[in-house]
Amino acid sequence: MEFSTGHKDHQAEIVAFFASVFSASEGPGEGALIGEFVADLLATTPAEDVLVCTARDENALVGCLCWSRIRFAEDTRMVFILSPVAVHSERQKEGIGQRLIGFGLDQMRLQKVDVVLTYGDPAYYGKSGFLPITSEVAQPPLPLSYPHGWLGQSLKEEALAPLQGQSRCVAALNNPNLW
Ligand SMILES: CC(C)(COP(=O)(O)OP(=O)(O)OC[C@H]1O[C@@H](n2cnc3c(N)ncnc32)[C@H](O)[C@@H]1OP(=O)(O)O)[C@@H](O)C(=O)NCCC(=O)NCCS
Numbered sequence: 001m002e003f004s005t006g007h008k009d010h011q012a013e014i015v016a017f018f019a020s021v022f023s024a025s026e027g028p029g030e031g032a033l034i035g036e037f038v039a040d041l042l043a044t045t046p047a048e049d050v051l052v053c054t055a056r057d058e059n060a061l062v063g064c065l066c067w068s069r070i071r072f073a074e075d076t077r078m079v080f081i082l083s084p085v086a087v088h089s090e091r092q093k094e095g096i097g098q099r100l101i102g103f104g105l106d107q108m109r110l111q112k113v114d115v116v117l118t119y120g121d122p123a124y125y126g127k128s129g130f131l132p133i134t135s136e137v138a139q140p141p142l143p144l145s146y147p148h149g150w151l152g153q154s155l156k157e158e159a160l161a162p163l164q165g166q167s168r169c170v171a172a173l174n175n176p177n178l179w
Pocket residue numbers: 021022025083084085086087088091092093094095096097098099120121123124127
C-alpha cells in the first residue's frame with residue numbers, strides 16, 4: 001500500500017472514486033452530491049487551502065480523503081477540516097481508512113496545522129483521535145443537521161482551547177446540503 005498527497009492530473013479519477021463509493025454506501029443521490037462537492041473542491045480551492053491524500057494498491061486507488069482550510073475570524077491558529085473520506089467499496093473494513101487518516105494527520109502535522117476538525121461518525125473518527133466538540137469550541141460555518149458528528153482534535157501538545165470567532169470554510173464546502 002502506498003500513501004501519497006496531491007491530486008494534480010488525477011482529479012477525474014478522484015471525483016469518480018468518491019461518487020462511486022458514496023453511491024454504493026449511501027445511494028445515488030449522495031454519490032452525486034459528494035462527487036460534485038469533490039469536483040468543486042479540487043477546481044475552486046486555492047492550492048494552499050486543500051490537501052488530498054490517497055492510498056494506492058498496485059497503482060489502483062483504494063482510498064482517498066480531502067482536507068480543506070477553515071478560518072476562524074478572531075483566531076490565528078491554522079485549522080483544517082477533513083471531508084470527505086472514502087475507501088473502495090470492495091476494500092472496506094481492512095483498516096485502510098484508519099491508516100489513510102493516520103497518514104493524513106501526519107501530513108497536517110508536517111504543515112504545522114494546529115487543529116483539525118471533521119463532521120462524521122464519532123465512533124469511527126474517535127479511533128483517530130477526534131473527540132466530539134460543541135459550537136462553543138468551534139463555531140460551525142453552517143448549521144449542523146447532526147451536531148453529534150461535530151468533532152475535533154488539537155495537533156499540538158496543548159488541549160483544544162475554544163476557537164475564537166465565526167468560521168469560514170472554503171467555497172465548495174459552503175453548501176447547506178453537506179452539513
Ligand atoms: C467509513 C470508511 C471511510 C471507513 O474506512 P474502512 O477502511 O472501511 O475502515 P477501517 O477498516 O479503517 O476501520 C477501522 C475500524 O473502524 C471500524 N469501523 C468501520 N466503519 C465504522 C463505522 N461506521 N463506525 C464505527 N466503526 C467503524 C472497523 O470495524 C475497524 O474497527 P477495528 O479496528 O476495531 O477492527 C469506509 O467504510 C467508507 O468509505 N464508507 C463509505 C463512505 C463514507 O461513509 N465515508 C465517511 C463519511 S465522510
